Amino acid sequence: MAKNVLLFSGQGSQYVGMGKELYDSSDSARAVAKTACEVLGYDICGIMFDGPDEELNKTANSQPAIMLCSLMALECAKEKGLHFDGVAGHSLGEYAAMVASGVVSVQDGFALIKARAAAMQKAADDNDGAMYAIIGPTPQEIESACEKTEGYVVPVNYNSPVQTVIAGESTAAEAAGKLISETSSAKRVKVVKLNVSSAFHSKLMQSAADELLEFAKGITFKPADKEFYSNVLGEKLTDFSEMPQLLAKHIVSPVKFTNELAAMQAAGYTDYIELGPGKVLTGLVKKTLDGVRAVNIENADTLEKAFG
Numbered sequence: 001m002a003k004n005v006l007l008f009s010g011q012g013s014q015y016v017g018m019g020k021e022l023y024d025s026s027d028s029a030r031a032v033a034k035t036a037c038e039v040l041g042y043d044i045c046g047i048m049f050d051g052p053d054e055e056l057n058k059t060a061n062s063q064p065a066i067m068l069c070s071l072m073a074l075e076c077a078k079e080k081g082l083h084f085d086g087v088a089g090h091s092l093g094e095y096a097a098m099v100a101s102g103v104v105s106v107q108d109g110f111a112l113i114k115a116r117a118a119a120m121q122k123a124a125d126d127n128d129g130a131m132y133a134i135i136g137p138t139p140q141e142i143e144s145a146c147e148k149t150e151g152y153v154v155p156v157n158y159n160s161p162v163q164t165v166i167a168g169e170s171t172a173a174e175a176a177g178k179l180i181s182e183t184s185s186a187k188r189v190k191v192v193k194l195n196v197s198s199a200f201h202s203k204l205m206q207s208a209a210d211e212l213l214e215f216a217k218g219i220t221f222k223p224a225d226k227e228f229y230s231n232v233l234g235e236k237l238t239d240f241s242e243m244p245q246l247l248a249k250h251i252v253s254p255v256k257f258t259n260e261l262a263a264m265q266a267a268g269y270t271d272y273i274e275l276g277p278g279k280v281l282t283g284l285v286k287k288t289l290d291g292v293r294a295v296n297i298e299n300a301d302t303l304e305k306a307f308g
Contacts, residue, residue, distance in 0.1 A: 092116070
């Protein structure tokens with residue numbers, strides 16, 4: 001039997017209408033959505049399904065919306081007979097991974113993401129930050145360019161051997177992207193500004209990390225019942241005794257996704273199933289690992305393709 005790992009989407013993957021087919025097709029998906037709305041205290045489904053874009057793109061809404069879409073996809077996939085041995089998430093996707101692996105309940109998962117999103121929205125409003133995906137150059141080239149750039153900018157997402165995200169002060173991040181474009185030895189360089197409201201996973205989010213730490217101390221965490229791979233460690237997490245501290249560190253630390261993928265492949269994972277809007281993580285798997293299967297599940301069509 002194939003060894004499956006579930007991957008949960010991160011911020012920036014949201015779009016108006018995501019999750020609507022899943023919601024309409026499954027009682028279990030609707031039950032998760034009801035819990036989400038109750039915990040959040042407002043109708044997140046309305047924003048997900050109907051927008052407008054500017055409302056959905058607010059950090060305070062996009063994070064719980066992406067998590068809800070991911071968990072509805074999980075419920076629909078379970079109804080099709082999905083089995084899995086491990087979980088991982090990209091940035092906020094780790095919260096859906098925690099729910100999927102039993103680290104926290106659905107209710108506590110949404111309580112955590114509500115607190116995280118609100119704290120990060122506040123930090124974003126207080127800081128002029130930006131993020132850019134750099135495609136083509138090596139991580140080492142990107143690190144060097146950031147060090148040479150005036151102002152604060154650092155690599156924050158190590159997504160694949162040829163894709164690294166930088167974040168920092170808006171002017172510094174833009175300047176670093178320009179420097180990389182002009183000096184990289186890569187044959188092709190692409191610099192893309194991300195659809196996020198600030199410099200996530202950088203020190204500009206420290207106030208959010210401090211706020212989340214205090215909130216998370218009131219949440220009950222359990223050891224995962226599936227193998228759980230961590231962005232902060234870049235490998236499997238085995239000690240769940242200090243989750244509040246780890247979640248706080250997660251907000252201001254790089255996402256070591258390429259290391260996670262290497263660790264998963266070394267552990268024998270052959271099938272990588274992305275749950276949530278878009279197929280960014282599916283693409284990263286295909287660019288990083290050879291000899292594995294990667295699929296995404298975000299609607300009825302992709303669900304049928306994955307299990308048909």
